[in-house]
Amino acid sequence: MPVLSPSVQRLIDAFRALPGIGPLSAQRIVFHLLMEDGRAQAASLSSALQEAVEKVHHCPVCNTLCESELCPICADESRERDKICVVETPADQLVIENSLAYRGLYFILGGRISPIDDIGPEQLGFRKLLERVEKGGVKEVIIATSFTAQGDATAHFIARAIARHRPEVRVTRLARGIPSGVELEYTDVATVAQAVISRHETFSSE
């Protein structure tokens, strides 16, 4: 005999389907939300979800999530409009913004090339990115896809497409190397190898 009522089970299943939430966490969240103290929280989570689904759309220029017609970054005239940083997700964009090291514009792919999941250049809005580059005024495209096989493939594909259509645009990729604040001794060999290969002159101008 099932102990859990159907609505409770349905809610547990809905939480379990979220990334990073296992069966026990889902159960814990649901019991928390349905006990006295959690009811108001459940209602406000429900309405926050509904509101976000209704209001939030993709910026027509950079594809990030936003509520206004253009996202605040695309609408900001003070940004360096000749640079486009290409990232996989809005979360990646957030990390780069928080680094305070970049003042240009963005393009959010919404994923990376993954033939096994049927995700190719078409699904990632490459055409929209290329149109932006072809329109002119772009001097540099900084590719900030992840350093995985799929992220590398995506970066390679973008770099090749831009080189073919607009060879004068500089295409760069984030530097790989030893992370800040980390002991060399405890760094994995692949990272150390990459840092050795990408070594540069000290006191370089850049």
Place this chain on the structure above:
Amino acid sequence: MPVLSPSVQRLIDAFRALPGIGPLSAQRIVFHLLMEDGRAQAASLSSALQEAVEKVHHCPVCNTLCESELCPICADESRERDKICVVETPADQLVIENSLAYRGLYFILGGRISPIDDIGPEQLGFRKLLERVEKGGVKEVIIATSFTAQGDATAHFIARAIARHRPEVRVTRLARGIPSGVELEYTDVATVAQAVISRHETFSSE
């Protein structure tokens, strides 16, 4: 300048407030839900929340979460109605049900005594539990609160109250000892100490 739109930020905050979800997990969940693939999932989570908040209430007898007038266990005439197992949460009840070792009824406290959080016997529905015991017909109350300082205090309080009102009712607590399938060598000393203290004759009748 905030990169995230207000509805997105509000949704991230709502997820962060859930037990066991940190800032990065909340962000990951929200970006997942608002990208193309997740929209349907967001809507169904929102409606599952709303439905559960509307339909699910506490069983008037045992206090567990249910949709019907009585919960399925309290309504089931085949359960051993002279036993009440007292647990802290519906999740604890679920674990005991899944053990298949218990066929009696339940009482869900909804927490444990915690003076620091202003949770005393009043908040935990002790009166309702005592009323059930005083009505008669109950032969045993099995206390299954957690083995923490607060859980122990709660167990002690319940045992004393029942002994005062209905001394003929047997009050028991779950056994403490070595978990199943665990090597003695890797068991913590507190658990081993408890198992030594609670040792019993082999081939005992129980």
